[in-house]
Amino acid sequence: MSIFVDENTKVIVQGLTGGQGRFHGLRNRDYGTKIVAGVTPGKGGSDVDGVPVFNSVVEAVAATGATASFISVPPKFASAAILEAAAGAITFIVCITEGIPAHDEAVTFNRLVEEFPGVRLLGPNCPGIISPGKCNIGITSGDIALAGGPVGIVSRSGTLTYQALHELTQQGVGQTTCVGIGGDPVPGTNFVDCLAAFEADPETKAVMMIGEIGGSEEERAAEWIKHNMTKPVVSYIAGVTAPAGRKMGHAGAIISGSKGTAQAKMDALAGAGVYVCLNPTEAGQKMVEIVKAL
Amino acid sequence: MDLFEYQGKQYFARFGIAVSPGDVADTVDEAVAVAERIGYPVVVKAQVKVGGRGKAGGVKLAANVDEVRTHAGNILGLDIKGHVVRRLWIERSSDIAKEYYASFTLDRPNKTHLGMLSAQGGVEIEVVAEENPDAIAFLSIDPVRGLDLATARRWVNEAELDEAAREQTAELLVKLYDCYTTGDCDLAEINPLILTPDNKVHALDAKVTLDDNASFRHPEWEEFRVNETEDPREIMAKEKGLNYIGLDGTVGIIANGAGLAMSTLDVVNQVGGTAANFLDIGGGANADVMAAALEVISADPKVKAIFVNIFGGITRVDEVAKGVIEALSRVSISSPIVLRLDGTNAVEGRAILAPHLNAALITEPTMLDAARRVVALANA
Numbered sequence: 001m002s003i004f005v006d007e008n009t010k011v012i013v014q015g016l017t018g019g020q021g022r023f024h025g026l027r028n029r030d031y032g033t034k035i036v037a038g039v040t041p042g043k044g045g046s047d048v049d050g051v052p053v054f055n056s057v058v059e060a061v062a063a064t065g066a067t068a069s070f071i072s073v074p075p076k077f078a079s080a081a082i083l084e085a086a087a088g089a090i091t092f093i094v095c096i097t098e099g100i101p102a103h104d105e106a107v108t109f110n111r112l113v114e115e116f117p118g119v120r121l122l123g124p125n126c127p128g129i130i131s132p133g134k135c136n137i138g139i140t141s142g143d144i145a146l147a148g149g150p151v152g153i154v155s156r157s158g159t160l161t162y163q164a165l166h167e168l169t170q171q172g173v174g175q176t177t178c179v180g181i182g183g184d185p186v187p188g189t190n191f192v193d194c195l196a197a198f199e200a201d202p203e204t205k206a207v208m209m210i211g212e213i214g215g216s217e218e219e220r221a222a223e224w225i226k227h228n229m230t231k232p233v234v235s236y237i238a239g240v241t242a243p244a245g246r247k248m249g250h251a252g253a254i255i256s257g258s259k260g261t262a263q264a265k266m267d268a269l270a271g272a273g274v275y276v277c278l279n280p281t282e283a284g285q286k287m288v289e290i291v292k293a294l
Numbered sequence: 295m296d297l298f299e300y301q302g303k304q305y306f307a308r309f310g311i312a313v314s315p316g317d318v319a320d321t322v323d324e325a326v327a328v329a330e331r332i333g334y335p336v337v338v339k340a341q342v343k344v345g346g347r348g349k350a351g352g353v354k355l356a357a358n359v360d361e362v363r364t365h366a367g368n369i370l371g372l373d374i375k376g377h378v379v380r381r382l383w384i385e386r387s388s389d390i391a392k393e394y395y396a397s398f399t400l401d402r403p404n405k406t407h408l409g410m411l412s413a414q415g416g417v418e419i420e421v422v423a424e425e426n427p428d429a430i431a432f433l434s435i436d437p438v439r440g441l442d443l444a445t446a447r448r449w450v451n452e453a454e455l456d457e458a459a460r461e462q463t464a465e466l467l468v469k470l471y472d473c474y475t476t477g478d479c480d481l482a483e484i485n486p487l488i489l490t491p492d493n494k495v496h497a498l499d500a501k502v503t504l505d506d507n508a509s510f511r512h513p514e515w516e517e518f519r520v521n522e523t524e525d526p527r528e529i530m531a532k533e534k535g536l537n538y539i540g541l542d543g544t545v546g547i548i549a550n551g552a553g554l555a556m557s558t559l560d561v562v563n564q565v566g567g568t569a570a571n572f573l574d575i576g577g578g579a580n581a582d583v584m585a586a587a588l589e590v591i592s593a594d595p596k597v598k599a600i601f602v603n604i605f606g607g608i609t610r611v612d613e614v615a616k617g618v619i620e621a622l623s624r625v626s627i628s629s630p631i632v633l634r635l636d637g638t639n640a641v642e643g644r645a646i647l648a649p650h651l652n653a654a655l656i657t658e659p660t661m662l663d664a665a666r667r668v669v670a671l672a673n674a
Contacts, residue, residue, distance in 0.1 A: 024608075076510060101508035102400060103475055106437040109405050114438065127607070141607050141638050157553020159605045162637060163661075166605070183552065186405050212553055215402045238556040241563045242572075246539050249552020249574045251507060252402075257420065262560075279561050281662050 002131030002177040003152065003197035003204075004092055004120065009135050010066040012037045012057065012090070014073060014081045016048050021072035024096070024139050025051070028070065031142040033135050036064040057088030070128070070137045071095040078124060079108045086116040093188070094137045095123040102251065105186035112188070121188025125250070127158040127180035138180065140165070148174035150294065151287060152198035154191055155180050155210035156217070157250070160238060160280060164210055167284025173291050176204045183212065183250025191221035199229055206232045206290050208283060209274070213239030214253040214260045222268035232290050234275045236283040237262045295504045298341045300383040301518050302500025306484075309473035311466055312496035316385025325366035326359055328384040334358055335387040338365040342377040345418070350374045355387060388498060392456055393486035395419055396467060397501075398474040401434065407474070409433035409441070411453040411467070415486035441471040455489075462495040463487070478508035527571070527594050534586040536573060543568025544672045546591035546600040546629065548584075550575050550609050558603045561661060567669030570597045580613060585621035592627045599630050599671035603661060606637030615643035619650055630654040630671050634664035 011028070015021035016038025026049055029035040037052050037060040044055030054060040057069065069085040071078060071093060078097040085093045105124065112119055122129060128138010133147030144162055146169040153168075153175055155161040161180045168175060179194050181187050191209060198204045207229075211218040218237060225233055240262040242248050244255040255261050270276045275290075277283035297305060303313040315332050318341070319325035329336045340352030347353055352374050354365035362384070372379045393416035401408035412430045414422050422429055431453035435441050446464040455463055466487070474482040483501040490496075509515055531538030537552075541559075545567045549555035555574040562569050571591060575583050591597055604614050614635065635643050635657065647657060658664035 075507065099507045101478055101511075102480060102505050103437065103478055103508070106400060106405060106407065110436055110438045139608055144637065155553075157551065157556075159549075159551025159607065160553035160557055162605050162607050163554060163557070166636060185400055185402050210553070212556060217403075220403060236557075238553050238560060240560045241569065242556055242559065243539075243541065246572075248539070248556050248572055249537055251505075253552060253556070278564055279662065280557060281660060 001201050001203045002134055003194070003201050004122070004177065004179070005068060005129055005131055005135040005137065007134040008034070009068050009092070010034045010036045010064055011068045011070055011137055012039055012060045012064065012066045014039045014057065014069055014071045014085065016040060016051060016053060017043050018072060022048055024072060025070060028136050028138070031136040032133070033137060036066050057084050057090060061088050061090065066090065068092040068137065069094070071097060073097060075099040075101070079104045082108050082121060083111060086112055086119045091119055093119065093121045094126070094128050095121065095188070096126060096128055096138055097123070098125040100124050100184070102185050105184060109186050109188060122179065123182045123188060125184040126182030126187070127161050129177065129179050131177040132175055140178065140180070144169055145178060146172070146174040149176040149203045150174070150205035150291060152176050152194070152201065152204040152207045153178040153210070154194035154198070154207065156183050156212050157210060157238060160210050163280045164208055164284065167280055168208070168287060171284065171288045173288055176201060183252050185215065185252045191217050192224045195221060195224060195229060199231060204231065205294055206234070206287060208287055209233055209235040211235065211237045211265055212250070212253050213237070213242050213248065213255050213262050214250070216260070218265035219268045222272040222274065225269070225274060226272035232275065234277060234283050234287045234290065235269050236277050236280055237265045295506055295515070295518065296343050297500070297502040297504065297518055298343060298381070299339065299500050300341055300381070302502035303497065305477065305502055306473060306497055306500055309477060310469050311473065312494070313500070314385040314388055314496065314498065316383055319366065319382045319384055320380065322363055322366045322370065325382055325384050326362050329356065329359065329362045332384070332386050336362065336384050337387050338362060338369060339383045339385070340369050340372060340374060340379040341381040341383055342374050342379055344375045344377045347374050352379060388488060388496070389491050390488050391491045392459065392489040394455060394459070394463070394489070395422070395485045396470060396487050397481065397483035397485070398471055398479070399481045404434065407435040407437055409435060409449065409467070409471070411449055413453055413455050419485060435471070440475065441468060443468055458493040459489040459495050466495060478505045478512060479503060480505050527590060530593060531590045534590060536586060536590060537576065538590060539572040541569050541571050542596070543570045544596055544598040545668055546570045546594065546597040547603070548573050548575060548587045548591065548600065549603040550605065554603060554605055558601060558661070561665045562601065562669060565662070565665045565669050567665070567672055570594055581617040581620035584614070584617035585624050588621050588627055589625045592625070592629060597629050599632065599668045600627070601664060601668040602631060602633040603664065604633070604635050604637070606635070606639060609637070610639045611635045611637055611643030612639040612646055615646040618647070622655070630656065632664050632668040632671065633657045634661050
């Protein structure tokens, strides 16, 4: 099994007529994802390489029965697009948009929780989700993933997600689902959400978790793992050598005072019984060992 | 973007938050002119983005023109923890009866806003939080609902501010929250917030961090973008639109993606090297970006070797390879370059590079191998 998506997930693309939306939306379709419609206000009735475009999410959902949305629109329109998807009966939203103001993210997240409690948002500013062989929503290159499990991956960073997939795929170890939760301060889906879903998924036998400096999500994940996780977890935290007070690319990746350091996160995870590795290659090798011993 | 105190105060003033009358000065003569205009006594304050400037001699009281000349002359050019003072803020001195603390920031774990208010201001809030946490009244604010005056009134009572300060502070907190949210701040902090002997409340300091992601709706922030960095490498990188942070080591780093760039720093460190920089070229690894990146890195005299670490996703490795070759034909690089190329079109990319490889342009199959190689070259 996979988490959050599967081979039957019908997906609309908000922003399909834009450059990024078209490129990645069609790439996802070519991978085998059921991309059933696009949404762009004012462009309803047209199509993008055979994918019908609607003026609104409500119309697209009515016509196709889609339950998931892939949002690729500029930052200033992203919050409205997320809320439109939720109001239009979409239950799983992937937003890859980078550069959304933190206050917009905070308001949007809380509105989702209060007005649309059944909706899950992944991102913003994330690479998306791939369940190899079944569904790929976002910007991950499908050919670096390997179907068949048994490893689940959850990561805060884009390229490190690819690196993690690559390390496992090269060793012949497949993945059930790989989730990129994104590097922004207010992620819709966090580590704990993904760990809980992997714990509940019978096909996932072990989890690789890639974190980075900033915030305290890794510490919260460690706490959750300690009390709830029965499956082995291998982790790697990027930014051991990062200086305090400087944003390392992602808006959320910043050490404030003594908070958010890689070492604190690694200590918390090690204390929860997680295999803490010092680089992505070591994490890959450790996971291969674990999978072989299953 | 962190604001200087004077910028923070100017920003506060736009939202109706009371600050001391004052103005900036870049020279002793300007300082005197400001002081003469606003009236003595004045406080001469160094404008640096680092704490502890008072202890370092960067804040002085001046009762007359001679004292302004002396203090302004001493403080301009002063080095405070590596930050050289180039600008002063001259403001009317305030009599202080009480010092409080107030701030708003994002509570990331709870995905709400966090207000902090304390009757014990004027000292570092981290120290108060450590030694006397009960002295801080925390307020969790739902971003959808915001902060209203009734809640702010309860909050100032809970914080046990002096009676005379409560209503004014409650009103000020609503304005500060407005500044924090509609002003798109990551942090809006007043320390100290003072009560004067004649029962007026106003902000004596301003610490503001703006959310760069919100720049598109704040054209007025342009004026704040001055003297952002003293590091000539960062100034050059900024001019070229690169996401670059200068560090102290000898291995120049170019990677695609923030996570991979951070990880590259870590791996270089693990195998005995030190990184000269953080540089994420993102998804746009074409020849222009690569040339700019190589140019900035090789302008750093400390750099002894360069590590190009690319995992192609959207970025195509063959484009990166072409970019490197074209960049090398445009800029002269004295340090050896070690590349690790994986991901989309890696085979094609390596083939493009193959005929150009030599002792100063090397590829390695994995990130670890490449890190070891580049560190060996840098330490040789």
